[in-house]
Amino acid sequence: MGHLLRIFALGMTALVLAMLQTTTPPYAMLTGPIKTAGPQSERVTSATFAIDVATVKQARVLAYDQFGKAVELDTSGMWVVVSAKLEGFRQTMSVRAATLIGASGRRYRQSQRAGGAPDVLASKIVQPGLPTTGLFFFEIPEDELSKMTLVVSEQYDPQLQDEISVSLTPLPGSPQDRLDIGPDGI
Amino acid sequence: MASDRERKIRWLSLASLSVLVAAAIGINAWRNVDEYRHRIETDVQPGPTEPDYAGATWRIAQARLIGDGRDTEVVLPGEMRLVIVRLSATATQTIGEGWGQCEVSLGDGTGRRWLPLDVVLSDDLSRDLDPAAEPLDGCGITSLNPPAANETATIEEKFVVPASAVLALSVTLSVGALRPAAIAFPLGLDRS
Known part of the structure; x- marks a missing residue:
């Protein structure tokens, strides 16, 4: 009888431990981003910042002036340029991390090749009470364009910080061959 | 068969484990709170x-x-x-x-x-x-x-x-x- 009780107790202990292990959220989830999502047609607001996506354009060649010299950037895929307005609420911050999730679910970070373009949002400082406009630049394969989501946060892989996802409206028509970026954006 | 003394030591060890785990969590939390306090202005x-x-x-x-x-x-x-x-x-x-x-x-x-x-x-x-x-x-x-x-x-x-x-x-x-x-x-x- 004593042996049976011990085996039962051991079995119950193993069961409880297995339940605890399987239901414990992973550390990455516990300390992951605080997510907010919304469509492009709306201003999407988190506790620390908000984003308004104004326009999204696609082109095969990007063109802009850098230090008085004309720059043209082509790509084997497609340039996607997102024009947006950011507003910070609590503290001076920057929104350095922007990722575009394509139709396949693959994630594309901002292109560093267009880092010298005018009005790059990722290099701007967002001051509370002073909304800032600018551009995010991505290079993605053409077959990813049918469904895209923009994900922005202060830095990549945020922990216990706000992360905003914006479902982008599908782009109408065919992409333009060349997109000129002026001092005031697109 | 385990003697009474061995049995007592075994239970004491098990009981002390819970105290040690609680102490480790407490010390770790205190360190984190102390570190956090040095980053904020309250x-x-x-x-x-x-x-x-x-x-x-x-x-x-x-x-x-x-x-x-x-x-x-x-x-x-x-x-x-x-x-x-x-x-x-x-x-x-x-x-x-x-x-x-x-x-x-x-x-x-x-x-x-x-x-x-x-x-x-x-x-x-x-x-x-x-x-x-x-x-x-x-x-x-x-x-x-x-x-x-x-x-x-x-x-x-x-x-x-x-x-x-x-x-x-x-x-x-x-x-x-x-x-x-x-x-x-x-x-x-x-x-x-």
Whole structure:
């Protein structure tokens, strides 16, 4: 009888431990981003910042002036340029991390090749009470364009910080061959 | 068969395990809380007197509002304004590394907080505003070479703020070793 009780107790202990292990959220989830999502047609607001996506354009060649010299950037895929307005609420911050999730679910970070373009949002400082406009630049394969989501946060892989996802409206028509970026954006 | 003594030791070991686990969690949590407290400013001592803090007596030497065309001819677009704050600190003792992780910020009493511009932009603005004068260092750089006892240092920080917040602005200063303790002064700027 004593042996049976011990085996039962051991079995119950193993069961409880297995339940605890399987239901414990992973550390990455516990300390992951605080997510907010919304469509492009709306201003999407988190506790620390908000984003308004104004326009999204696609082109095969990007063109802009850098230090008085004309720059043209082509790509084997497609340039996607997102024009947006950011507003910070609590503290001076920057929104350095922007990722575009394509139709396949693959994630594309901002292109560093267009880092010298005018009005790059990722290099701007967002001051509370002073909304800032600018551009995010991505290079993605053409077959990813049918469904895209923009994900922005202060830095990549945020922990216990706000992360905003914006479902982008599908782009109408065919992409333009060349997109000129002026001092005031697109 | 285990003796009574062995059985007692076994149960004592099991019981002590729970105490040890609780103690380990407690110590770890205490360390994390202590580390977090050294990053926030919750114990803010307001001015406008000249408080002793971090081995020095502090006061506002100058606060300028730029961008509305009054202090200089510069007019900044829309709500954007530039605030330049100079703080004067007279060391009352040897400071050494006591000003490490020095932070200066502006707040408007509603929870909004503005951080200073970076060193490069701040120096560029100083040269634009007064080409003849050498730009003053901010708190971070001054902390590497603080004033000796009874000497005075002036630090300067620049902030970009909305015009609507100017009236309510106060400056807060803290150093890593003394946080969450900090000192604050109202700027007393007039935007009319």
